[in-house]
Amino acid sequence: MSELYVESPLAHREAPQGLSIELREITDRGMIDVRGSASDKKFMAAAKKVLGIDLPKASRTSVSWGDVKALWLSIDQWLILCSRAKAVELAATLKTELGGTHSLIVDVSDMRAVLRLEGEGVREVLLKGSSLDLLSDDYTPGTVRRMRYAEIAALLHVVEDTVFDVYVFRSYADYAWDFILATARAPAKVTLFGAQSTPI
Amino acid sequence: MLVVHCPVCGAEGDETDFHGGGQAHVRRPATHDPVNVSDEAQRDYLFIRHNPKGLHFERWRCDRGCGKWFHAARDTVTMEFKAFYGITELPPRELMEQATGEWATYFKDKLKAEAKS
């Protein structure tokens, strides 16, 4: 059997030019959707046993342990991030270890496209599609937030102060990419609340 | 554009991040006694709605947050939200007392029951 052919959602897009920030697709990201109740001690303990970390209970936070991250999605839902290579095995282990609890584990590594936005002004670029208060103290590194972005649903992960990952469902990848191309154009750059040149 | 607050996950945001689900506390008769549901009871469940000018109780979903349903009390004239509370809960007592018209009738028994317990 020949090698399996694997294609990321935005494999056909060229590297963008003329933007005020950097934009690229992250392709090597495994994702596992975990459902279970945060108040179910047996479930939480079993999850910790596999992942090495407690699933975060606080809304919109994330934790990491080695190359594994756990993103809070809801009071009974998390998204586990790891490398693609590891995802299948990790999902299988989770299913086994959590088998005795009320839970649902699904490998969703192919369900979303991951767009990495990086640079000064990245928050302003995102504000052209999101009504969240991204300039507030709520959006420190590690913060996770589902949001409406342009005309679609997205998941926002603050990786560093000027580095954001935007997760969108795979079928919307081109739309999200095109939307960022349009709003991150250098001549449309906006800098909010910083020192400005004095208007006449 | 209203600002809505989710009592489940604490998210706050524009109404477009949420999904309005209509009147709260509508009872589905078939869940309780599937055999004896009159045509009128079914009509009331499906179509008759409290439609007050003023304090109203309704359902919302945290659509772009935790995905959970919750209840809200809102003034339909000023648009001010008076409270957000759980999907299986009754509104805060003072709001049940402030309710008027059909809502006052609806909450009368609940307040009595609460007073007893």
Added chain:
Amino acid sequence: MKSRYSIFSLARNAMNYHKDWERAWRSPAPKAEYDAVIVGAGGHGLATAYYLAKNHKMANIAILEKGWLGGGNTGRNTTIIRSNYLQDASIAIYELARSLYEGRSQELNYNVMFSPRGVLMLCQTEHELRAFKRTAHANRLAGLDCRMISPAEVKEIVPIINDDPNCRYPILGAYYQPRGGTARHDAVAWGYARGADALGVDIIQNCEVTGITREGGKVVGLETSRGLIKTKKVGVVTAGNVSTLMQTAGVRMPIESLCLQALVSEPIKPVIDCVVMANTVHGYISQSDKGELVIGGGTDPYNNYSQRGSFPSLEHTVTALVETFPIISRLRMLRMWGGIVDMTGDRSPIISKTDVEGLYVNCGWGTGGFKAIPGSGCVFADTIAHDRPHPIAEPFGLSRFAEGRLIDESVAAAVAH
């Protein structure tokens, strides 16, 4: 009898600098008792009173209005008139209304500016095309003058439309009712008011009805901000405020009051000479005689009595229309406003008797009541006068909700594979 309006009376009055025009309607004090009272002096209420007086010779009737006549949705809507509905019951009432609009100016001696400039309902998905083809078949067999037209014909009628076949929602055709159109909304209210007044109807403005008084199962009068008024027949025609008023008579309504918004652009020279409705993207547009583009869309998704809507729903409509009519991008929004619309569970109106003897209700017109005004007034007046549903009103009775006999016009919105 009022003096007639005409080019001659206009010229005659011009000689005296228009100092001798008489009032369009009186401003009477309420009497203690009427044979029938209509609550709500919007288009539907005024038409009801007019037809009670004209067709049923009821002289001792009043119409009570809490504010100024025509001040509700009649004076806030986008004035589209059409009758190309799918269901038989809807076709009957809207076509009656449309045909009555045709002679309104002449009968009322008041120019309501009914302009049968044509209504196009765009087909922008295959599914919509199929749904309108079905409607076209039904309408043709019902005797309506309607037809499907091709994208090329659409472009000919509406040159400013985006005819790019590769755009997000390309124009696949349109369902066309050439004899649909628009009218001047205020003039419809004023024309009926002047007509009803001439027939002896007391139009009492600034008179709010605060309660419906019952004795046993019968209506006996109304509590108003100007005192008690006795009557045995009450027709409630109060649109968005119907639930609260009916509740005072112990009648619960299948109604929710939502905000519907509309807007106009700055006036420009004519660019569009018909009404275009784009249902897939939720927007419709026409151009007023003044030159303003008149634009409407969908309702906000929650109960609202504030007559002020939310920006996102208008934003969605404007965005859709910029894509459909690209030249409007550089035009400007002049004014936006909202109205309280009463929505029923099947989005069709209610014209009905109630369980209370002598109490009648006409409401639930939702987002599309203006087009029905003459027909609605006509059949509601008949229902009140004879205390039994007019055949055209019958399907719109309140009992349909318990029977499951819904009149659902949104069937085109069903999902497809």
Added chain:
Amino acid sequence: MSNKPYRLAQGGSRIDRTKKVHFSFDGKQLNGFAGDTLASAVMANGTKLFGRSFKYHRPRGVVGLGSEEMNALIGVGDGSRHEPNLRATQIELFDGLQAVSQNRWPSLAFDVGSLNSKVSRFIPGGFYYKTFMWPQRFWKHVYEPLIRKAAGLGHAPEGRDPDAYENIHVHCDVLVVGGGVAGLAAAESAAATGARVILADENPQFGGLADIAGGSLDGKPQTAWVAEKVSSLAAAENVHLLPRTTVVGHWHHNYLMLFERAADHDPALLREGAPRHRLWKVRAKQVILASGAIERPIAFANNDRPGIMLASAARAMVERYGVSPGVEGIVFTNNDDAYQTALVLKAAGIGVRVVDSRGRAEGALVEKARAAGIEVAVSSVVSAVEGNLGVTAVRVAAYRKGQGRVITERKISCDFIAMSGGFNPALHLWCHNGGKIKFDDGLQSFRPDRHQDPVTAVGAANGTFALADIIAEASTAGEMVAKRKTKAAKVKLPKAEQDVQKPLEALWFAPATGKYNEGNKHFIDFQNDVTVADLELAQREGYESVEHTKRYTTFGMATDQGKTSNLNGLGVLSDATGKSIPEIGVTTFRPPYTPFSFGSIAGVLTKNLFLPIRRTPIYQWHADKGATFEPVGQWRRAYTYTGPGEDKHGSINREILAVRHKVGLLDASTLGKIEIKGPDAAEFLDRVYTNMFSTLKVGKCRYGLMMNELGFLTDDGVTVRLGEDHFLMHTTSGGADRIAAWLEEWLQTEWTHYKVFVTPVTEQWAQFAIAGPRARNVLAKLGADFDLSHDGFPHMSFKEGKLGGYPVRVYRISFSGEQSYEVATPASMGRGLWNAILDAGKELGIEPYGTEALHVLRAEKGFIVIGDETDGTTTPIDVGLDGLVSKKKADFIGKRSLEQSYLKGPDRKQLVGLLTEEPTDVLPDGAYAVKQVKDKPPMEMIGQVTSSYHSPTLERSIAMALIQNGRARMGETLSFPIEGGKVIRAKIVDPVFYDKEGARQNV
């Protein structure tokens, strides 16, 4: 009027006389200076005529100094970049600007439409309601086209807008609206608390009227203080300044729309690709309204002639642009403020006299004017204006408020008038979301009262006009709202000095002498040509409510939204009726404050970004293959693959026959997929489906139907039991998101005790149907690590494993009636597996097929499609699926509604098959059958075609239909009158046309 230039030798704080700017007005090449507005530059060239009015086409010039301008409406640019109806006072001059006047033909100076002015006596307010009624059809065909052609202002651009627009969302602690002295003071004190502050002003410069208001701050001109504040606010990290940005609307919960004209003033920015307009969607914790005040005109006969301006505007012309409004002027006022204009004119060497309606004029400014030698006539009004395209003289009459009109008058030659009737606080934003207002007798105007939202008005917007008071009020408010306190700390304020003004005396209307209302035009609403006589006529005719008056006469409904006309109209109505202005009432202020572009609302959401298109993992392959696409919800699905030398009909038939006789491949990735797991999962499915799922065996598939609570079909699909407590549900493509949300809703709000998790996984999988008699051979060729035999993997069962090395889930289900496997693989491997299947199937004759072939194949089998055979009012019983509506289950969604009398009543429409008498006749979709064919409509309809195709398999047409009592009518022939008078006759048959026993899928 002479055409001599009116640029003064000196002065003009805004202009740079070293930078000449070339522009054109109505094709004429003119020069101005950098810093000019179009209004100042054109006037500097000696032209006062800017446009024609709406109804009477009267000549009009500049009246105001900013966004309140109602007369000088101009079109700018050409072709697709043309923009109509801009205010000349707001257009910043740039090199190459092309401006045109509007609403005139053939030229501005000679306008045929001005004939309307000659017959104006016959066309008073509301005249059209009284005529144009006969004959009936003339309205549409004669009168209306004429009216439409004459109405409207500028013309629309041509073609698609080449410029870019965008939106941005921002949250702030304090939004300050208006950057005059009040706004700057408020912003400064708010910012000092550390709050995030946005300060927006509609003008290019901050400072409002500080430059022409006189007075000093800390001994320096106001402008020095302004410059200092602007630069310190610009430097602050927590303040964002937005010049050229109008706050256009205020909505619930302090949501505001700010319209920024980002590049209109500079074509170079546009060329670089900057957005032309940007719409700011601001959520502010607090709003400070420092939007200033708007000067009122006065109604007098012919008060609309070019050359008649607001006093503040005339003053600004001189001080800002060094442009004289004329040679000899009259200042007509009822207040002290306009004396500043007289002083400025005098100082610039322009002739000026003051006409003051008050009996006594004795403020400090008045005294200064007298001392400067300016003639002041008190107890006087301008009663008439002479001149047509400009002013040549005025008549001044004696006047005493409350007394009769005095007829003595004198004539004074002049060429311009600066008028002032006092100032109205700009309340529009205050009122947009329900702020209450009260009438202030001192101002003779409304001012803010209370507001349900956190909005605070300061300065002139609050009716505060003295400089010291403005600064104190604004500064205090800024700190208080930022800290959300009720009391501010002591802030250090600059020392303000200013001439003290004496009160004004209301003057709405200076009637012409004689029979004032016989032919004289005292304009209230200039743009809409509404006069005092029109307002009086409306009252006389019973249009008494102010809203009726407004709508009947159209006063206040022009593009300036009544900024200069609204209160004057109320004043006139008050005089006419003897009611006070508050008793007359106010009309509602509606957003926007000033008109803003539709383009800015759409932002970048045009063309490919208007609404998303969803693409399957195979999308690009379909496109490369030349597929026609069909939109299904937001998805694009391949409809058919039309090859060279083929038409669509041909390719669809080819695809169908390939499935029937060989094997076909369909991209079914769009199908909804939802994982459902938990101890109560089976019971939950029993609630949401009409049929039973708790009895389904692990590893088996079952087709299910879903109703809504009304008893109508809403979705269908195959669900497989993956484990004892674990299911995978398939939904329709369009229903995936809706059904997932629907399941969550029931779990969270009704059956809250169920322990069930629901996770939508649609996009994780690429999914394909391999269908046809050779389907199994394709799988075998690919190589499967599971049993492919019919017994080992029978119809309606499920396997998980590897196919051609790819991890797969395989469902043996069929929507075509053929042997069929639906294969799902992770989406990123979809393209790989798709190619592998095509390779493996090549020698078996595999062909990709699209959605249309799929639909014909299923119709041949009599399978329903939700949305085709159902329309939202169709029950499972209607479509003949009674067998799938459980009799055993006590309760499931929609069950009770099926019992409502109409749903189980007689004469429901039932699903049947139809065979046309003529096999080549294909019934049109949606065609109706009638009870009896008649010569002409109406005809009674008994049901409609739901699906209709040419079946290449059966080599004839087939159709499905919903027909009243259809199942009892088997064998009956129905008539379908279609367009053009043709009647198609078709026999009612069983809807399963092909392989009734279902043998083909079961091998």
